Amino acid sequence: MQCEICEINEANVHLKQVCNGMVREVHVCQECAAKHGFDAQSQLSLTDFLFGVAGTQQDLLLPGSGKSCPVCHSRWNDFKKTTRLGCSTCYETFSEDLEPVLASMHKKDQHIGKAPAGRAACMEAAALRKALGEAVAAQNFEEAARLRDRIREAGTARPAATETEKAKC
């Protein structure tokens, strides 16, 4: 079997791990494994290697390095060990670190599905306001008038927002 990274050498490092119900397998040569930060003798989880979040092993082995989440106080190293975050605020705290992780897991980077009821209305209003600004900038006044009417309609059609919903916006 050929190494999946260099596609030249024989793969002699075979890794398999069940993560989040899915089995990830990698077959690589020793050279590529070392180059990408995997050392079979180390304490690091295979997940670091598979998800490409290993960074430098020394960094991982330094306890307490890096910032911590203001809500749950978990650190990025905690995520590296478990591939799970401490709370929803961690997504903001570790946003830069999470980018490559999210890119390896998902093909796209913008949510377009369902949203909580209050949030959905806010998102729609924000999208309409953005489109209105663009239409005005482009001097497309016909489109701007149409968008202005839609914003007004949305405002009157929607029941008064609750305090929670206002807070979410």
Add this chain to the structure above:
Amino acid sequence: MKQDTGVVISSRARLARNVRNVAFPEWAGEEECVKLCGELREALGNVSLLRGSLFLDMGTLDPVDKEVLKERHLISNELAERGKGSALAVTSDEGIAVMVNEEDHLRLQAISPGLNIADVWEKVNIVDSELDRKLDFAFSDRLGYLAACPSNVGTGLRVSVMMHLSGLRLMNEIEPVIKGMNRIGVAVRGLLGEGTEAYGNMFQVSNQSTLGETEQGIIDALMKIVSEVATHEQNARARLMEGKKIHILDQIGRACGILMRAMVMSSREAIDLLSILRLGIDIGIVKNLTVSRINETILLTQPGHLQKFVGKVLSPQERDEARARIVRQKLGDISI
């Protein structure tokens, strides 16, 4: 695609949801989990589709009961390993099951026999919308619903279909089909979800990515794949009957012989052999046996159900003996 082709066994939809600014279960302490579990129980109690549900606290269930719930696909290994502060809410028909404080605060699941993805999605969507009025779900405009593992952000939706792919396995065509599905972002797992071991040629096919597609987009894409795989399976079965009929008859005959005569049987062996009989029913070779009796026998011979049925805790050797006995009883009058 028709629902009665014998290829699609069941459909499932699950949504991952979390409460804003509350530590995810793995990071939270027991006290925090217990407090949130109480709040979530109250919110779940007001959901119309969950009226009259059982609420089972993982801290009070014994290991055999947890095993039974796992075998019925109502809880995961992870929830079974948890104790106080984690729970399951399940409707009496087992059509909706909500895991509380598993990997995420809430895992809303709907399950249905056959190919019913639209139906199971509708159910979890209703439960989610009703809970949304009571709870402040963690959500970001860019990443959608936030989850403990970044692999579940976005819609938080995983739709899966359990497929019986014996024809493709017997024609040695299952590997390229699985690889093809993996290449286009579809996950294929075994019967029990974790790991890839496909006992009884039963495979769970599900979407991998949850971010950047609408819920309907995810469902449509999976439906298309399932439909294509089901067609491949039907073609494989037709080719088996044309070119390898004696081989398939031999396999079914051998399965029948072992199931009806064996004195000791592991659960893996029972599932594999019952799967061959299931194929025999689908292609009209096995008589006096229904798919529902196969399903019942598979469930009854799993370790947890077996011990419940016998009424006592059994050693692995005792289970293998009891399993063989139950299978002989259940399949007593089949013919081929």
